[in-house]
Amino acid sequence: DQQVKQNSPSLSVQEGRISILNCDYTNSMFDYFLWYKKYPAEGPTFLISISSIKDKNEDGRFTVFLNKSAKHLSLHIVPSQPGDSAVYFCAARGLNQGGKLIFGQGTELSVKP
Amino acid sequence: DGGITQSPKYLFRKEGQNVTLSCEQNLNHDAMYWYRQDPGQGLRLIYYSQIVNDFQKGDIAEGYSVSREKKESFPLTVTSAQKNPTAFYLCASSSRGGFGKLFFGSGTQLSVL
Numbered sequence: 001d002q003q004v005k006q007n008s009p010s011l012s013v014q015e016g017r018i019s020i021l022n023c024d025y026t027n028s029m030f031d032y033f034l035w036y037k038k039y040p041a042e043g044p045t046f047l048i049s050i051s052s053i054k055d056k057n058e059d060g061r062f063t064v065f066l067n068k069s070a071k072h073l074s075l076h077i078v079p080s081q082p083g084d085s086a087v088y089f090c091a092a093r094g095l096n097q098g099g100k101l102i103f104g105q106g107t108e109l110s111v112k113p
Numbered sequence: 114d115g116g117i118t119q120s121p122k123y124l125f126r127k128e129g130q131n132v133t134l135s136c137e138q139n140l141n142h143d144a145m146y147w148y149r150q151d152p153g154q155g156l157r158l159i160y161y162s163q164i165v166n167d168f169q170k171g172d173i174a175e176g177y178s179v180s181r182e183k184k185e186s187f188p189l190t191v192t193s194a195q196k197n198p199t200a201f202y203l204c205a206s207s208s209r210g211g212f213g214k215l216f217f218g219s220g221t222q223l224s225v226l
Contacts, residue, residue: 009153032212043117043203043217044156051212089155091213098163099144099207099215100171103155 003027004092006104013111019077021107023090026071030092034101035064035075038087047088048075080111115140119204119218125226126191126198134189134221136204142216143209145187149173150201150220159202162187163209191223199224 005024013019023033031052036044050057050064050073057064063076077084087108091101117138126132138145144163148156158171162181176195181187187206191198201222205215 004155006155034213036215041201041220041222043119043205043219044215045217046214049212049214091156093213097213098161098209098211099146099205099213100158100161101156101213101215103148103157105153105155 001026002105004090004102004104006088006090006107008107009105010108010110013080013109015082015111015113016079019075019080019084019109019111021075021077021088021090021109023073023075023104024071025073025092027092027094027102028068028071029095030102031095032093033064033066033073034091034093035062036089036091036103037084038089038106044089077109080109082111082113085109085111117204117206117216117218119202119221121221122219124221124223126223127226129193131190131192132223134191134202134204134223136187136189136218137185138187138204138206138216138218139185140206140208140216141184142206143184144207145181146205146207146215147171147177147179147187147189148203148205150203156203159189 038044090104162168
C-alpha cells in the first residue's frame, strides 16, 4: 500500500514556463512534506519542505502547495530552467519520525531550451 | 567540507557472498539511514540509527545488517539472504529533531554477477 504517490513518471516543459509536479498521500498523520531533486547516479538533494500546518511555502523559484483536504501537494517551479531537469521525489514524514521518510516514485522533469 | 561519503561507487556481488557498503559522515549528525532505490521506484528505508550503538529495522530490512559503533560511521552489509540485491543504495544523515531534512551520500550501485 503506497502511502505517497507521484502518478506522473515524467513531465516535459519548455524553458521559462511553469513546471508543476504533483504528489498524493493517504496518511493524514504526516507532519512534514519534503521535495528532493536527484540527478542520475547521485544522491538526492533537499529542495523545499512544508509543515502540515501550512498551505504554502516559497523559496525563490520553488513553491510548494499543500491541500490537506485533498491530501495533495504540488511543487511549482517558475521559471523552469534546463538545469532543473532531474528526477523529483516527494517525501512525507510521520509525526516526530525524524528522518524516516516515505518517498513517492519520482517524476522525471525535462526542461527543453 | 562537510558531507557524507559512500564507498565504493560500484560493487559487484557473487552468489552467496556478503558485501559491505561504507558510509561515513562528518556533519556531526546523530541519525543515519540506509535507503534503497530500484528503477522507477521511490526510496525505501532499510535500517536507521538515531544514536551510537542503537539501530532499528526499516521497511525492508530482511537480508541486510548494520552496525553503529561510531557516530561517523554506519556500514551496511548485504548478506547472501538478500535474494534481489541489485539496486542503488543511499546513505543519509540528519540532525536530531528538525523536520526530516536528510543529507544524502552519492550512492553505491550494487550488482549481482
